[in-house]
Amino acid sequence: MGKVAIDWKQYDATASWDELVTPAGRARSGAGPLLRVLSRLTDAELTERQAAAELAIRSMGITFTVYSGEDASGIDRAWPFDIVPRLIRKREWDRISRGLKQRVRALNAFIDDVYHGQRALRDGVVPARYVRKSKEFRQRCVGIDPPHGVWAHVCGTDLVRDRDGALYVLEDNLRVPSGVSYMLENRAIMKRVFPELFDDYVIHPVDDYPQRLAACLRSLAPQSRSSPRVVVLTPGIHNSAYFEHTYLASVMGADLVEGTDLTVGKDDCVYMKTIAGRVRVDVIYRRIDDLFLDPSVFNPNSMLGVPGLMRAWQAGKVALANAPGCGVADDKVIYTFVPDLVRYFLNEEPILANVPSYRCVEKESRDYVLDNLDKLVVKPANESGGYGMLMGPGACAKERTAFARAVRANPRNYMAQPMLTLSSAPTLVGPPGSDQRMQPRHLDLRPFILSGAETYVTMGGLTRVAMKKGSMVVNSSQGGGSKDTWVVDLDP
Numbered sequence: 001m002g003k004v005a006i007d008w009k010q011y012d013a014t015a016s017w018d019e020l021v022t023p024a025g026r027a028r029s030g031a032g033p034l035l036r037v038l039s040r041l042t043d044a045e046l047t048e049r050q051a052a053a054e055l056a057i058r059s060m061g062i063t064f065t066v067y068s069g070e071d072a073s074g075i076d077r078a079w080p081f082d083i084v085p086r087l088i089r090k091r092e093w094d095r096i097s098r099g100l101k102q103r104v105r106a107l108n109a110f111i112d113d114v115y116h117g118q119r120a121l122r123d124g125v126v127p128a129r130y131v132r133k134s135k136e137f138r139q140r141c142v143g144i145d146p147p148h149g150v151w152a153h154v155c156g157t158d159l160v161r162d163r164d165g166a167l168y169v170l171e172d173n174l175r176v177p178s179g180v181s182y183m184l185e186n187r188a189i190m191k192r193v194f195p196e197l198f199d200d201y202v203i204h205p206v207d208d209y210p211q212r213l214a215a216c217l218r219s220l221a222p223q224s225r226s227s228p229r230v231v232v233l234t235p236g237i238h239n240s241a242y243f244e245h246t247y248l249a250s251v252m253g254a255d256l257v258e259g260t261d262l263t264v265g266k267d268d269c270v271y272m273k274t275i276a277g278r279v280r281v282d283v284i285y286r287r288i289d290d291l292f293l294d295p296s297v298f299n300p301n302s303m304l305g306v307p308g309l310m311r312a313w314q315a316g317k318v319a320l321a322n323a324p325g326c327g328v329a330d331d332k333v334i335y336t337f338v339p340d341l342v343r344y345f346l347n348e349e350p351i352l353a354n355v356p357s358y359r360c361v362e363k364e365s366r367d368y369v370l371d372n373l374d375k376l377v378v379k380p381a382n383e384s385g386g387y388g389m390l391m392g393p394g395a396c397a398k399e400r401t402a403f404a405r406a407v408r409a410n411p412r413n414y415m416a417q418p419m420l421t422l423s424s425a426p427t428l429v430g431p432p433g434s435d436q437r438m439q440p441r442h443l444d445l446r447p448f449i450l451s452g453a454e455t456y457v458t459m460g461g462l463t464r465v466a467m468k469k470g471s472m473v474v475n476s477s478q479g480g481g482s483k484d485t486w487v488v489d490l491d492p
Contacts, residue, residue, distance in 0.1 A: 006038055006046075006438045011426065017165040018440055019086050019425040030087055030488055033200035038084065038426075038438075046437070050428055053083050053193045062185050062243065079182060080481030082427045083193055086443065086463045090204065093487045096159070096167070096447070097457040099351030102342060104155050104449045107172060107329045109345040111151040114328055115141045125344045126337045130361070133412050134334070135382055136175075136327030138290060140297055144314055146323045147220045148453060152330075153321040154213070154285075155449040156180070156461075160355070161423035168355045168420075170444065172338070174330035175322060176287050180448050181244035183462040184209060184251075186484040202489040204459035209448070210251035212456045213285075217252075219453035220319035221282040228282035230254045231272060233262070235288045235304045245287050254285070264308030268315040283319045284309075290324045332381045332415050333359055360407050360414040369416040370407065373400040376416040378407065391472070393419050422472050425483065427465055442466045444474050445485065460485035 013021040020031040027035045041049070062079040088096075113120050114131055121128040131137055156177030158170040187206055191198065214230065221228030232254050234245040249256035255272060262281065263271050271278035286293065292302040294309040312318045328334070336357045339350040358365040358376075369376060378390040390403040407414045424440035447461030463483040464474035474480040 006041070008035065008039065011438055011440070013424075013440060015424070016163050016421045016440065016442065017161050017423040019161075019423055019443070020084075021426065028087075030089055034085070034087065034197060037194070037197060037200070043437070046428065049083050049193050053081055053189050056189045056192050057081060057185075060185060060188075062182070079185070080467060081186060081189060082441075082465055082467075082481055082483050083190070084426050084428060084438075085190060085194075085197075085484040085486050086425050086445075087201075087486050087488055088460060090487055090489045093204075093459065095351065100157055100447060100449050100457050101455050102346065102348060102351050103157065103169065103172070103338060104152065104451055104455065106338065106342040106345050107155070107174065108150050108152055108451060110334075110341045111323075111326050111329050112149050113345075115144060115325060120341065120344055123344070125340050126334065130333060130412070131328060134328050134331050136290070136325070136331055138325035138328070140310060141323075141325035144323075144325075147319060148451075150220075150451045151323040151326040153216060153220065153323070153451050155451070156446045157449065159352075159445045159447065159461075160420060163421040163423075165423070167352065169338075169352050170355055171332060171335055172330060173446075175327040176241075176289065177446075177448070178241040178244055178287075179446055179462040179464075180209060180458070181247040182482055183448070183458065183460070183485070184247075186462075186482060190484040201486065204487040204489070206459055209458055210248065212450055213248065214252040214254070216450040216452035216454075216456070217254075217283045217285055217319075217321055220321060222316060222319070225282045229272075229280065230283045230285065231257045231262075231281050233257055233259070233284050233286040233288060235292070239287070241287065248285075259288075259303065259305045262306045262309075264306060264312050268308075268312045268317045270306070270309065270312050270318040281318060283321065285321050290327060293320075293324060327382070330382075332379050333361065333412065336415060355417045355420065358416040360411040360416065365416075366407065366411050369414075370404050373404060375419065377419050378403055378414055378416045381413050381415065391419070419472070422466075422474075425463075425465070427467070427483075429467070429469075439469065441469070442472050442474065443483070459487045 008025055014023045020028055022028055057079050120126055152174040154177060156173040160170045161167050183206060217230045218228050232245055232249040236258055246256055261273055265271055270281045272281050288304050291298040292304040294305050295302040296307045297310045313320050336359055339354055342348055342350045358369050360366045360369055373392045376392045380388045422442040424442050426438050427441035428437060429439050430437045443463050443465045445461050445463050448458045450456040463485045465481045465483055466474045467481045468479055
């Protein structure tokens with residue numbers, strides 16, 4: 001019998017809130033069976049499980065692409081995956097799910113208001129100048145009425161815990177949020193690698209997501225279409241999320257298309273070109289940014305979009321998910337107003353709290369941010385993927401000086417938050433045979449919310465892990481990995 005790989009007495013759960021282990025080194029409620037199984041594994045067995053996961057990832061073709069940073073090669077990389085799952089109790093998830101639905105309802109109401117009456121702007125809930133200066137505001141969308149009044153049909157909301165275990169919304173991703181395919185594949189890998197754990201827990205499934213997404217998209221189709229055709233519009237094979245585009249199209253039974261595969265007819269309908277002739281398209285799940293959608297309206301040099309697509313959408317002949325213009329609420333400055341939007345549009349108190357934030361466009365907040373750059377995380381309003389941020393505590397004086405200059409030059413484009421100590425979870429790191437193979441690593445969680453005729457929240461989501469010791473940046477583009485997320489009914 002080989003040496004047991006994990007000595008939980010050596011595991012340090014004191015530096016942050018750990019999802020599975022208490023500061024005293026005991027299993028958190030519900031985590032007992034998981035930790036006991038891990039404790040019985042020898043180093044060789046643990047290595048074998050991790051190798052099985054990596055083999056499954058390669059055989060299933062689960063990849064992502066990095067275009068910037070230290071590993072910026074522009075080629076596909078195998079998806080980084082950790083075999084220790086994250087557990088969330090169902091009773092806690094029920095509250096989170098209610099809060100996510102509430103938040104998305106308010107965000108959709110706000111977007112619809114921005115492109116119609118602008119009551120929230122007139123009433124001063126959000127200053128009108130903040131919206132008008134947003135680079136995601138689309139004048140062409142004013143007056144358009146998307147089905148069900150929904151603009152953000154697929155939302156990925158990032159959740160984090162601080163060192164006290166309190167849960168916060170870090171940001172909302174409303175334009176073309178990615179990652180759900182990895183959530184689904186993570187579950188499939190865990191069933192291969194740790195099948196015995198599925199006997200110890202009642203784990204709520206996530207594999208109904210493709211059917212839920214397909215139903216959501218079909219609910220957006222023009223009412224005259226009894227059997228709507230759905231397509232997934234991708235920028236192409238070189239996009240970092242191309243694996244996800246192909247995966248979702250396949251599991252939904254939808255066609256994967258590029259802009260050149262579609263055309264808009266004189267009747268304002270969208271058609272897909274096939275060898276049998278043109279076929280009408282009713283719903284487009286688009287995975288390209290607004291400005292590349294229609295070269296006749298936005299970027300005239302775009303080779304990714306479809307000329308006339310905005311005209312077809314405006315005429316109600318095709319549905320676009322997510323709707324153009326929804327990015328006006330996918331703005332980190334507008335994010336700071338979401339609790340107020342919940343109160344204004346829904347007449348409810350927010351269930352989920354924001355991370356305390358500072359709007360650099362406001363002088364008092366800007367002065368505080370500039371005086372405390374060494375303590376704060378400063379974010380541009382419309383970047384994603386962890387790019388363009390200043391992680392103040394880890395930045396050098398030269399970086400902070402450059403960021404101060406950028407904030408003064410364009411304060412509307414920046415907001416700041418305190419540096420949270422994100423929660424952690426046991427993660428397999430280091431070489432086989434190491435005494436410190438299981439170490440805490442910081443993480444976040446991205447659940448996905450679908451909004452159409454009905455609203456649906458995934459049971460859990462994509463847990464992203466900062467694989468580098470001490471790092472708080474979990475994005476895969478910045479060296480992060482992921483874990484399977486288990487919403488469990490019981491606390492064994």
